[in-house]
Amino acid sequence: MLTLTQLCSTILENARQFHLSLTAEERCRSRLHCHSDEGESLYLKLPRGITLQPGDRLQNEEGTVMVMVQAKAEPTLKVMAATPLGLLQAAYHLGNRHVPLEIHTDYLRLGADAVLQTLLEQRGLKVTFEVAPFCPERGAYHAH
Incomplete structure (x- = not known):
């Protein structure tokens, strides 16, 4: 080894x-x-x-x-919204739960979680299960 x-x-x-x-x-x-x-x-x-x-x-x-x-590809949820505001609101609610999140201009990606999927769908967001590489944002105090 x-x-x-x-x-x-x-x-x-x-x-x-x-x-x-x-x-x-x-x-x-x-x-x-x-x-x-x-x-x-x-x-x-x-x-x-x-x-x-x-x-x-x-x-x-x-x-x-x-x-x-x-x-490595892993089970994830891809979150899309009809409007940019809807996507920002989703990011806000997930951030309040300290959910590791990959952020793009037109979608969010998070680890697969049935409870969070239900929460997001109840807010009118489109949530799709995918097996994909997941690269969440680093912490706010991490230097780029």
């Missing part, structure tokens, strides 16, 4: 390279046993508070392995 501990900003020329598809929840964990898309057993050991983003690169301490992080 390979232990990955560092974020890498450059591509390591001679390193073995793997891809790691993780759900939004898994990308927030600082310790995680997982497998690369190629089947390699991996252990993530990252500083607390790190949220991995698609495109991030990890490496082992020796610099002999590099792993590219990807967003």
Whole structure:
């Protein structure tokens, strides 16, 4: 099992390279046993508070392995509204519940949840179940 501990900003020329598809929840964990898309057993050991983003690169301490992080498709709800105000109101109500939310100009995406789906549908929004990569907004105090 390979232990990955560092974020890498450059591509390591001679390193073995793997891809790691993780759900939004898994990308927030600082310790995680997982497998690369190629089947390699991996252990993530990252500083607390790190949220991995698609495109991030990890490496082992020796610099002999590099792993590219990807967003894994997972059960989600896609929320659309007839008006921009309807979409803003949906974002407001979901934000009041501290729901992780992916925000786009014409739709919102959140993790699949039957209770929230009912709430949104009762507000007249179109809610569609999808299995899709989910990349919620980072916290307000996270630097871009």
